[in-house]
Amino acid sequence: MTDYPSISVVIPSYNQGQFIGETIQSVIDQQYPNLEILVLDGGSTDNTVEVIEQYIDRLTYWHSKKDKGQADAINQGMRLSSGEIVCWLNSDDMYLPGTLLEIGQRFRGLTDQNYVIYGDTQFLYEERRPRGARKVQYAAPYDPLMLAYYDYIAQPSAFWTRKLWEETGELDLRYHYVLDWEWFLRAGKIAQFEYVPKLYSIYRIHTSHKSSSGGIRRKQEVLDVVKTYASEYWIDLYQEVDRCYPTFKPWLKRLRKLGIPHQEWLLSQFVPALRSKLQHVQDLSKVLAMYA
Structure with missing residues (x-):
């Protein structure tokens, strides 16, 4: 299995101590042979650090210190990583079993290209619905025109080459809610996207879930991206x-x-x-x- 491309998983974190252990464990359980795990915590005030410390021997790098937000944490992690394939997994999400092994296989021979592979994600509701209620968010075959007005790419189920990351550039620190969408739109100018209709991740919905609690600021960011690309x-x-x-x-x-x-x-x-x-x-x- 030494011919699998190396993968770096960056985990940005802030005050998700109740979930981050499951997130890290889901990456470790992939049993991927050539893997880096980097945890970039923004100085959490809950029990996040105590949870992270339980996994120190399995992490390539970790820190807990103030940053400029999620995009900054991810950018820092990408700079510190070395994998041929890169991605990030938020500290309340998880990979499904076998995800990284399949991704590694699919990227064989593609690491020197500007390439993205993405799939579907399973929603896991912690509140509002009966706990554990689930539904699937299906992505769609790549359509750059549709992506300009509707973000159908499930971020925790997306993976891309380091070459693409370096040529596209880092995440835009202006964005707190649509940072992944805006990056995919920039990447789309130079990359080939491959949609695989398969579940790769679990996307957790809970009361402190960022995307569903953005309010006016989230709307402003969405409209800004639409005005730029659509x-x-x-x-x-x-x-x-x-x-x-x-x-x-x-x-x-x-x-x-x-x-x-x-x-x-x-x-x-x-x-x-x-x-x-x-x-x-x-x-x-x-x-x-x-x-x-």
């Missing part, structure tokens, strides 16, 4: 949804609570200004998903 149609639609949201929010909450189908079509009927912007009713669901 067409005028999508820019107008995102802006109109943002403007009309206070109007249709009560309707949306009722429809979702009642489980009524065709919610996007009904919403468009309630808000004529929004309906006039839509080319396809399904477009509204993508905007709502991105705005979380």
